[in-house]
Amino acid sequence: MKKRFPFDTSDLKPSRRDFMRLGGTSLAAAMMMRYGTLPLLAQGMGDIPAELHPGSPNNPRGWTTTLPPIPDGMPVDPPVTITGSRRGPWEFADGDDIENSNFTRLNAAVTGIIWKLAFSWTDNEEEVLQKYNLAIAGDDLPDFMETVPLQIYAELLENDLLEDITDVYDAVAHPVWLKDAWNFGNGVAWQYAEVNGRKMGLPHTEQAAQNDKLLWIRQDWLDAVGMSLPTTVDELYAVAKAFVEADLGHGPEGSTIGIAAANNLVTWYSSLDPIFGAWGVMPGYWTPDESGDLQYNSVLPEIKEVLGVLRQWYAEGIFAQDYFTLRPPQTAFGQIGANTCGITMSPAFAALFGLPDSVTNDPSARWTWGDIPAGPTGIKKKAWSNHVVDSVFCFRKGFEHVDLVLKQIGWWAELLQNPENRYHGFEGTDYYWRNDDGEVDSMGANLDLASGYDGNKHIWGPPGTNGSALTEPRFETNWIKHRREVWANIPEAERDAYMDAFLGSDELSVMWDDANVFAVDRWELDGIRNHFTTFPTRTMELALASLNSLEAETFVNIITGQVSLDDFDSFVADWKSGGGDAITGEVNEWWHGQM
Amino acid sequence: MTFREYLKRAWPLYVMIVPGVIFVLLFRYYPMYGIVIAFQDYSLAKGFLNSPWVGWENFERLFSFAEFGRFLGNTVLIAVAKIVADQIGAVILALLLNEARVILFRRAIQTLVYLPHFLSWIVLGGILLDILAPYGILNQAIVNLGGERQLFLGSNSWFRGTVILSGFWKNVGFSTIVYLAALTAINPTLHEAAAIDGAGRFRRIWHITLPGIRPTIVLLAALSLGDVLQAGFEQILTLYSPAVYRTGDIIDTYVYRHGIVSAQYSLAGAVGLFKSFIGFFLIVSSYYLADRYAGYRIL
Incomplete structure (x- = not known):
């Protein structure tokens, strides 16, 4: 069996370290004046209220997150309630919880989906098996099942408890951020989720070359x-x-x-x-x-x-x-x-x-x-480190809204994974604005969203799963390249706080970036x-x-x-x-x- | 007194034991129904009722593992050594503590020796790996005294000893508690009388204290015989490595590795039933022995 990386990999991303180094950034008062009064931009999303937007447009040297276009036919009216399982842990501030957070509020406004938590687990070795076993034995499966371990998946397949999503997937899945992303490497992503040519769930994929030496x-x-x-x-x-x-x-x-x-x-x-x-x-x-x-x-x-x-x-x-x-x-x-x-x-x-x-x-x-x-x-x-994890996102047999969930997942995959969207999570949830100089800081071990996706544990679907699930295996290196090729060309005086947070890293972080890009380049060439x-x-x-x-x-x-x-x-x-x-x-x- | 009169007087007592009986029936006997999975090719979705029956197949598999003899031998050897060390050590420790004069000292020692009992093997294992490492504190001490570095966890000549001793370290304090309780039940006048007759400390221990707790010793030894196949799964899982499979692999660790390949509920069920059966047989025989030699019986 493949050895799983046993830690929450969010600990390994550059974000928190980068943020902690941000101590001394100073800023001219003029900059503050200049950026302090940015108008609230809705970026063509007129119907999404500004307070639901990620990003920090109203802060000095703040930035605006671009939201992808709303999927066809969304938000659905009346809203649809869907139950799902989640992998923890999570932590929310000020009365928010997994069913009601910045993520779910934005998600409801975009898609019209209201998520209800069926059950959750934090120990991904044993507790996850117990919870799914209980759900099977109790004949009480949620509509959407997050990262179902392979042995449970086999059990579900054998007893015909899963919805075949092949046709819906072909019809509504996002062409770039789901279909292309999961076709990467000749569709190896589908090794578990596809059975006899039929898609019985969605793949659980991670960063490419994550464990390549x-x-x-x-x-x-x-x-x-x-x-x-x-x-x-x-x-x-x-x-x-x-x-x-x-x-x-x-x-x-x-x-x-x-x-x-x-x-x-x-x-x-x-x-x-x-x-x-x-x-x-x-x-x-x-x-x-x-x-x-x-x-x-x-x-x-x-x-x-x-x-x-x-x-x-x-x-x-x-x-x-x-x-x-x-x-x-x-x-x-x-x-x-x-x-x-x-x-x-x-x-x-x-x-x-x-x-x-x-x-x-x-x-x-x-x-x-x-x-x-x-x-x-x-x-x-x-x-060769397989970026396909041995677990699958599944849908309950007879669940009617697979299309809605797929559209939602595509929308979030694009928002979180396209570096140009400048997504950095929600102020006050994922990071906070520290002072008038435009310094940002992450909010703690469980809320580390800084590198763009891995901490986005708070919405249902592959890019939001605890434990670094994403759809684009080259996300991390795309992100490094974007920083180096696009951001680095912006004169220092014109950079916003988001850019400051990631440019000018210490020696080890730079080494990590270089090594990461190199490992991904050699991934298919040197891997057995x-x-x-x-x-x-x-x-x-x-x-x-x-x-x-x-x-x-x-x-x-x-x-x-x-x-x-x-x-x-x-x-x-x-x-x-x-x-x-x-x-x-x-x-x-x-x-x-x-x- | 007629039965009716007896009932009239004693019924509250019967009412009081009802919750206990219900508890035992519900949580100890009812789940035994799950034993059926040992004889099935159990599937969760099919449940107890619809999983296919396979007779003795799971047991045949257990007994036909190539390493069956090896891991059964390791299990019994380690478990028996642990029981013996634990019993003897606990009695000696209880006697020593009982003779200590300063109450504060006694309490402090007692607390210290049973502290490890409350730590999990994962924590203790981490500490032991550090202490016993080639450049750990124990090996440094050995080298400074002129000895040679030893692989306490990595060599087949040391592994069982390390497991037994570290198990002793963790458990002996807790086992001592029962003996200390039994010691307090010995009538102090016996000691006083013996002291007046000129008996020294060791005489008194030998002729008064030990006979006084003999039923307890026999009872605990008898009960612990049921553990003869419990060599300590968590402990060994934390400490062992492939290099010591020969001397350290036990039934539970072997089945655990086996179960990782696929969800083998039925095999695990068969192993549990096998161990319980052996344990039951041993407890019944030791109860007979306890009755015969220590006059201990339940009814």
């Missing part, structure tokens, strides 16, 4: 050992070895770690997937072989080679002695943040997760990043994709836990030297006889049936 390395340590940014696995090993031997870390004597690694070899932070990728394989993934069949990578001979390399590295102290007991955040804070380790293969967001702690704990720490290293034959690959993207097969249900345990146990014992490298061969034999061959057959049956 880059090489993050301490520049000051490189300088200290007189080496440069490694580009191959061999160079990476040499640098790591040099760091360990020079004992550059801040821990007790001899505790410097060469390369950060975690309990899973392929994971979302401090991953070793680029090392496997350098040999063109990815443990746990299914990829096509020359004949077009899917093969399970973990049993390939290349894996043995990589394990041999990692085994040698472990013996030489490149990895922490107990790396296999550490979860990824523990490497981020306990190793990278604590400055006992100077190399991690982590996503772009490392610049905001782990690295800031490193710099806080050691102000002399200088980080740099580069592409992942190439292998002995020049291969350079990494685990897991081609098995459906429900577990029958034999998997019976045998996969045993096989996975065997694999994990064998790999860690080989790397730590508890068993010999040749134990890999008996693992392969056991894997095949213990159900692996049967699983391979079933997987290929599905795979060839796909095409």
Whole structure:
């Protein structure tokens, strides 16, 4: 199963940091006079009352948010009430709640839809299952179901409890912000939501390349050992070895770690997937072989080679002695943040997760990043992070207003995701105006809407879902490019407070932007994709836990030297006889049936 | 006294136990009906009534897992060691606390030792991972005393010991409470008489205190036998890693990993029933033993 990023990713966006840095922006009184009396602009939305608009047009150096055109036939009259489930947590000020907030008020004015909360959850691992299970068992499904986990989705499909939305979708879905966005990458977004060619729900997609790895390395340590940014696995090993031997870390004597690694070899932070990728394989993934069949990578001979390399590295102290007991955040804070380790293969967001702690704990720490290293034959690959989450937005069987919900979702997707709309949420809900100088600040951990979409948890539908759902996978990089290409050209004196909030970032934030753009550019080129993207097969249900345990146990014992490298061969034999061959057959049956 | 007279006098007592009986029936017996899912291929949407029956298939699957012997062995070994350590440790600790003269000291120690009981394993696990890390405080102490660094959580020779000791640390304080309560029930005149006869502290503990709490010891030991398949799921899930599957994987963690693949309610139901059945059998036999050797019986 794909490892989910377990945190609310709104913590990782630039917004709050950027805002907190805004302390000293000063402004001439003349500017205040000039912008202080901006008329309320309705931007061709005459029937939407000005007080419902997002944006801050009436503040000094304020800005106006452009609202997309109202969808055909909306707002519906009389209003329609629709029930939906939500993922929390949320927080509202001054008597507002999830059913009555800036979002729902604007939404009601635009679409005529009144949302009622059926149920909600905050724990997305277990509580979400309980809530949906209860709704199924009680025969009380809401009209619209947010991020239904795959196993619940399968249950709903099997019992014919979901509305087939194919025809309505074709007719009313927004051509750009839903249809084009979800067709990105040959429509891979629909891998779960489409069943036998019929759309049984809407995809749950995230930012592209969100977990794609880059090489993050301490520049000051490189300088200290007189080496440069490694580009191959061999160079990476040499640098790591040099760091360990020079004992550059801040821990007790001899505790410097060469390369950060975690309990899973392929994971979302401090991953070793680029090392496997350098040999063109990815443990746990299914990829096509020359004949077009899917093969399970973990049993390939290349894996043995990589394990041999990692085994040698472990013996030489490149990895922490107990790396296999550490979860990824523990490497981020306990190793990278604590400055006992100077190399991690982590996503772009490392610049905001782990690295800031490193710099806080050691102000002399200088980080740099580069592409992942190439292998002995020049291969350079990494685990492709799927931007499609294994959950689906579903509609109850027999629900009559699918068209209205789709129109609403399209409207919000355009509002939130088109950088030109200059959407920054609602003043007093998402950010507040701090003083007459036009400084804006976010309002707290749960209300972080600053980067445009990820905190928009407060309206029903994919771009509003808690946990960074959006429809356009390149939203984040579009937004960075827009800032750099359009805003940066505006003379400083003419910038409004919104622009100020995002231009002129600190070193790590700039690095995050650069790394993010780079990762998205390389996303399709360097990614090894897991081609098995459906429900577990029958034999998997019976045998996969045993096989996975065997694999994990064998790999860690080989790397730590508890068993010999040749134990890999008996693992392969056991894997095949213990159900692996049967699983391979079933997987290929599905795979060839796909095409 | 006729039955009628008895009822006339005692009916309020019967009325008073009615809510308790209803509670037990409603929340302890009625849900047992859910046991049927262990014999079904249970689907939530179909419910208890319409899910297809599969007989013993779930149990056959449980017993046919390649690692069945290994995880059952680990489960029993860890659970039994924990029960023994917990019982013995609790008795010793209770005796020590009972002999402490300064009340304030006794209270303080008692509070300190049962504090970990109120923390969840997720929290304690995080603390333990830090303490037991290769460069953690314990290993630093060992190295400073001239020893070698040990992987307490990552090596098969240490893992069970770490689990048993950390479980002991968390639970022993709470188990002690019952013994302390039992100790207060011992008549102080016995102690005074023994002291006059010239018995020292250890004599008095041996001849008065221990026999005084013997029924409690036997009862708690008997009851804890029912836990012989409860090795501590949350604890092991927090502390283990693939490197220690050989010595640390228990029934619950194995089934948990299995359940992640797909929603396996029926298999989990079968595991629960299997564990309850073994536990029930052990409790019945230990009750028999308790009756025979400690004179303890319910009716």
